[in-house]
Amino acid sequence: MSSNFGVKAIALVLVGILIGAGGVYAWSSMEINRVSSALTAAQEDLAEAQDEIEALTSPKRVGLILATGGLGDKSFNDISYAGVLRAHEELGIEFDYVEPRAIAEYEGFQRDFAMSGDYVLIICIGFDQADALTTVATEYPDQNFAIVDMVVDKPNVASLLFKANEGSFLAGVVAGMMTTTGKVGFVGGMDIPLIRDFFVGYQAGVEWANASAMVIDPVFVGGWADPTRGKELALGLAETGADALFIAAGKSGLGGLEAIQEEGIIGVGVDACQCYLYPEIHIPASMTKRVDIAVYEMIEKALLGTFNGGFFVGGLKEGWTGLCRLPEEESFWEATFNFEHGPLPAEVLEKVIEARNKIAYGEITVPSAS
Numbered sequence: 001m002s003s004n005f006g007v008k009a010i011a012l013v014l015v016g017i018l019i020g021a022g023g024v025y026a027w028s029s030m031e032i033n034r035v036s037s038a039l040t041a042a043q044e045d046l047a048e049a050q051d052e053i054e055a056l057t058s059p060k061r062v063g064l065i066l067a068t069g070g071l072g073d074k075s076f077n078d079i080s081y082a083g084v085l086r087a088h089e090e091l092g093i094e095f096d097y098v099e100p101r102a103i104a105e106y107e108g109f110q111r112d113f114a115m116s117g118d119y120v121l122i123i124c125i126g127f128d129q130a131d132a133l134t135t136v137a138t139e140y141p142d143q144n145f146a147i148v149d150m151v152v153d154k155p156n157v158a159s160l161l162f163k164a165n166e167g168s169f170l171a172g173v174v175a176g177m178m179t180t181t182g183k184v185g186f187v188g189g190m191d192i193p194l195i196r197d198f199f200v201g202y203q204a205g206v207e208w209a210n211a212s213a214m215v216i217d218p219v220f221v222g223g224w225a226d227p228t229r230g231k232e233l234a235l236g237l238a239e240t241g242a243d244a245l246f247i248a249a250g251k252s253g254l255g256g257l258e259a260i261q262e263e264g265i266i267g268v269g270v271d272a273c274q275c276y277l278y279p280e281i282h283i284p285a286s287m288t289k290r291v292d293i294a295v296y297e298m299i300e301k302a303l304l305g306t307f308n309g310g311f312f313v314g315g316l317k318e319g320w321t322g323l324c325r326l327p328e329e330e331s332f333w334e335a336t337f338n339f340e341h342g343p344l345p346a347e348v349l350e351k352v353i354e355a356r357n358k359i360a361y362g363e364i365t366v367p368s369a370s
Contacts, residue, residue: 067126083295107132163315165201172205196369227255234259273333
């Protein structure tokens with residue numbers, strides 16, 4: 001609320017005093033006009049103050065533009081949506097969201113949200129929204145935006161970047177220690193630096209935990225919404241003898257997890273905990289990319305008036321990436337999806353925690369594709 005609210009209240013009190021004093025002496029027409037003007041001004045100030053109070057107490061609205069593939073991917077989009085939903089429940093915000101079907105739709109949705117003026121923050125999910133956002137953020141410099149997984153160098157844009165290689169290192173530790181054939185594989189959504197970052201971290205984790213294990217060359221679906229192709233690639237890796245696969249492919253990855261179920265091999269999920277998807281098989285762990293936490297933190301800053309554009313990077317130390325079997329995460333995911341993890345061999349968990357601590361304290365430097 002503006003600092004002149006107190007002045008407005010004082011003005012009302014003074015007007016009341018003047019009116020109350022009117023019976024003491026006869027007022028001139030000039031005095032009456034002066035008091036009348038003061039009363040009118042005070043009434044206008046009161047109306048303005050009431051508007052300010054209403055603005056402060058009314059719900060704030062957030063806009064969410066999901067990545068292609070939409071909700072239901074059990075991964076990237078779903079965990080992003082969870083962050084906004086948490087802000088709705090805990091911070092009282094209202095929100096609108098859209099599910100683009102193609103990259104060409106991004107700019108239109110961004111501009112529609114921005115021109116409305118209704119949103120304290122517009123959140124864009126996915127690296128491929130960057131080109132559109134560069135244009136729209138320039139057109140609407142007073143609108144706050146956040147983008148996940150890419151940098152848009154504009155003063156009104158918060159670019160949220162995740163050290164996916166660090167969380168993927170932990171996925172590699174699990175695969176490296178649990179393989180029995182000594183061969184492990186990786187299925188990615190697209191062959192881009194962002195997904196290569198998952199792979200190089202995973203490969204480093206496998207080699208750190210099991211120097212004798214072989215990491216097969218990665219394979220890529222070519223998109224985020226093709227579970228059929230994801231399944232084909234996972235089956236192909238299984239045919240080569242790989243019995244542990246890390247799958248980072250959005251909705252396409254659901255097909256890969258289906259192949260893991262059919263083959264009875266080990267799967268490591270991605271972004272959100274996916275261990276619950278096939279409880280009849282052993283998906284022992286999932287690398288987590290806590291977009292929900294990052295999104296929630298940006299919404300909170302926007303509500304508090306402390307939002308700033310710029311680059312924000314988080315990994316294991318910041319809690320922005322991790323593994324669902326870490327002690328600080330496991331109960332959260334089990335409550336979220338209403339299931340209970342199967343037992344993880346104690347030596348595997350110990351190795352995961354050792355790796356997490358060494359990365360967080362700088363004793364292990366995880367390679368990156370960028």
